[in-house]
Amino acid sequence: MRILSIETSADETAISIVEVTGEFPTATYTLLGNALRSQIEMHNQYGGIFPMMAKREHAKALVPILTIALTEAELLEEQGGEAALSEIVISKLREILNREDNLADDLLAFLSTYTFPEIDMIAVTSGPGLEPALWVGVSFVKALAYILNCPVIPVNHMEGHILAALFDVVEDDKLADIAFPAIALLISGGHTELVLMRDWIKYEKIGETRDDAVGEAFDKVARLMGLPYPGGPEIGKLAAEARTASLPPYKEKLPRPMITTPDFDFSFSGLKTAVRYSVEGETLSEINKQALARDFEEAVTDVLIKKASNAINTHSAKTLIIGGGVSANEFIRRSFETILLSTHPEVEIYCPKRGLSTDNSIMIALAGHAEMHTARTAGAIPLIRAEGNRSL
Numbered sequence: 001m002r003i004l005s006i007e008t009s010a011d012e013t014a015i016s017i018v019e020v021t022g023e024f025p026t027a028t029y030t031l032l033g034n035a036l037r038s039q040i041e042m043h044n045q046y047g048g049i050f051p052m053m054a055k056r057e058h059a060k061a062l063v064p065i066l067t068i069a070l071t072e073a074e075l076l077e078e079q080g081g082e083a084a085l086s087e088i089v090i091s092k093l094r095e096i097l098n099r100e101d102n103l104a105d106d107l108l109a110f111l112s113t114y115t116f117p118e119i120d121m122i123a124v125t126s127g128p129g130l131e132p133a134l135w136v137g138v139s140f141v142k143a144l145a146y147i148l149n150c151p152v153i154p155v156n157h158m159e160g161h162i163l164a165a166l167f168d169v170v171e172d173d174k175l176a177d178i179a180f181p182a183i184a185l186l187i188s189g190g191h192t193e194l195v196l197m198r199d200w201i202k203y204e205k206i207g208e209t210r211d212d213a214v215g216e217a218f219d220k221v222a223r224l225m226g227l228p229y230p231g232g233p234e235i236g237k238l239a240a241e242a243r244t245a246s247l248p249p250y251k252e253k254l255p256r257p258m259i260t261t262p263d264f265d266f267s268f269s270g271l272k273t274a275v276r277y278s279v280e281g282e283t284l285s286e287i288n289k290q291a292l293a294r295d296f297e298e299a300v301t302d303v304l305i306k307k308a309s310n311a312i313n314t315h316s317a318k319t320l321i322i323g324g325g326v327s328a329n330e331f332i333r334r335s336f337e338t339i340l341l342s343t344h345p346e347v348e349i350y351c352p353k354r355g356l357s358t359d360n361s362i363m364i365a366l367a368g369h370a371e372m373h374t375a376r377t378a379g380a381i382p383l384i385r386a387e388g389n390r391s392l
């Protein structure tokens with residue numbers, strides 16, 4: 001079957017076309033086309049994402065991105081004759097997309113130029129995320145489903161991050177054959193969660209952040225240091241330089257909030273505040289920035305490893321899955337591998353392959369296929385709407 005997947009929950013507009021052979025979780029996923037446009041430049045000047053601006057940019061990007069993805073998949077054909085859309089279809093599409101700026105015009109122009117290839121299922125992120133941004137994607141797939149007459153699966157973005165960590169896009173286009181129970185540590189710009197998986201598609205949230213998400217802490221600390229958004233990669237780079245130069249600590253040791261509490265929850269706002277106090281009134285030299293970035297990265301990593309270890313111990317987990325944008329961080333990956341494997345040598349760790357840590361639509365195709373599997377067994381595909389606070 002052929003899946004078209006769409007992601008618009010934050011500041012990436014992404015569309016993939018994936019050919020699936022076999023059943024979840026042993027299927028092979030062949031990536032036919034994949035296109036992504038980031039709004040990072042746009043939000044850079046504000047140090048974060050502005051939901052209404054994100055919505056407008058998604059609306060602008062969706063049809064161009066769809067065109068690129070379908071072209072890459074070699075599935076786009078120009079129409080020979082004149083457009084055959086009836087007035088009824090046109091007005092229905094306009095009605096579905098009436099809140100999405102230019103999107104109806106763009107889609108109608110696309111449909112009068114190209115014939116749409118056969119698609120068996122559409123997967124779209126319905127949450128969690130920024131609601132205005134999510135709605136653009138959801139409305140767009142409603143319009144596409146109306147034309148293509150195919151089912152739509154509303155996907156949980158966090159399930160996408162979990163499956164992305166298990167997907168081997170380099171070797172065999174399959175999900176790893178993992179042992180359960182598994183613990184998923186999800187570390188992104190909007191979320192920090194520990195999830196227990198007793199089996200495929202069974203998600204039980206056992207802990208989460210009580211304030212800032214890890215990625216948010218990276219972004220806020222970067223901003224305090226005068227670094228551009230998103231702060232994660234910038235801090236990672238500086239921290240690596242500090243390690244190469246064996247720099248001493250910037251100032252006193254930074255706190256590791258909640259590291260000793262027996263639960264699986266997190267808190268990062270105190271760490272961010274500690275950084276704010278330590279830089280207040282200071283002009284940071286390049287060396288100061290490197291040292292502080294390293295100190296901050298280490299504080300975060302210590303907490304993540306301790307909490308993930310607690311979860312693994314409590315639930316006798318055999319697998320640790322690390323997903324979300326922050327899982328791109330080299331130091332965090334390396335530390336998990338060395339420290340966790342020294343205490344839990346029996347645990348297998350999975351991290352996303354390059355390009356699959358941060359938001360993308362390949363993970364939405366994977367989660368859509370997983371959900372289709374459950375919807376089919378349950379005999380129902382739910383109605384779609386954007387849910388900013390959707391949980392696993």
Ligand code: KG4
Nearest residue numbers: 188189190215230232325326328329358359
């Ligand atoms: O998963 P994601 O792309 O979007 C959300 O679902 O939130 O995560 C984005 C977050 C941002 O906060 C960004 O700073 C962080 O991931 N990030 C990193 C790195 N690359 C991205 N954090 C630390 N180190 C990185 N290399």
Ligand code: ZN
Nearest residue numbers: 188324325359
């Ligand atoms: Zn994400």
